[in-house]
Amino acid sequence: MSGIAAQLFEGKDIRFGPIDFEKDPEIESKWTHDASFLRLYDPEPARPMSAAIVKKRYEKLEKDMEDDKDFYHFMIRAREDDRLMGKAMIHRIEWTNGNCAIRLGIGSPDDRRKGFGTQAAHMLLRFAFSELNMFRVSAYIPEYNEGGLALAKKFGFVEEVRRRKSMERDARRWDLIVFGLLKDEWANQASP
Numbered sequence: 001m002s003g004i005a006a007q008l009f010e011g012k013d014i015r016f017g018p019i020d021f022e023k024d025p026e027i028e029s030k031w032t033h034d035a036s037f038l039r040l041y042d043p044e045p046a047r048p049m050s051a052a053i054v055k056k057r058y059e060k061l062e063k064d065m066e067d068d069k070d071f072y073h074f075m076i077r078a079r080e081d082d083r084l085m086g087k088a089m090i091h092r093i094e095w096t097n098g099n100c101a102i103r104l105g106i107g108s109p110d111d112r113r114k115g116f117g118t119q120a121a122h123m124l125l126r127f128a129f130s131e132l133n134m135f136r137v138s139a140y141i142p143e144y145n146e147g148g149l150a151l152a153k154k155f156g157f158v159e160e161v162r163r164r165k166s167m168e169r170d171a172r173r174w175d176l177i178v179f180g181l182l183k184d185e186w187a188n189q190a191s192p
Helices: 024-031 035-041 051-068 116-131 146-154 183-187
Strands: 014-017 072-078 084-094 099-106 136-142 158-169 172-182
Touching: 014 116, 024 051, 024 084, 035 099, 051 072, 072 116, 084 116, 099 116, 116 136, 116 146, 116 183, 136 146, 136 158, 172 183
Parallel strands: 099 136
Antiparallel strands: 014 072, 072 084, 084 099, 136 172, 158 172
């Protein structure tokens, strides 16, 4: 699926980059005012945040990433103009067992459903399997996240666990589905 010459942090239209502490908080603050984005990206209750709070969270995130060494966080940027489009993460890393989970989100509604999530997922999987030498990657997706479910299936993830009625949104209970993809399954498939 990839060789030593493969670009780890670049896709066709996007690239992974670090946090820009001057520009990114204002942009992500706007995303926190979009409940649909937050509900797709994070199981925590949706709440709007100021740019100052987002910046404090970035600072904590960078410190935790450096101290804990059990997750990798990337900002998804457009290659053409370097604008912030989303965020991606490899987390829940179990180095001993070679397991981890991925999560990603495209922030602006104008950037969704254009293939950027597919590119970001491909890059995350390539990084997890080729660079971090993970054996297994998981994705935790609420059943109402149709785009996330389709993306998991596109990459060959297998439903492994269904936590029935474990999430509540708008006075309705939803299943949380845990998907898994093994390294040999990833290596044996054609790129989506």
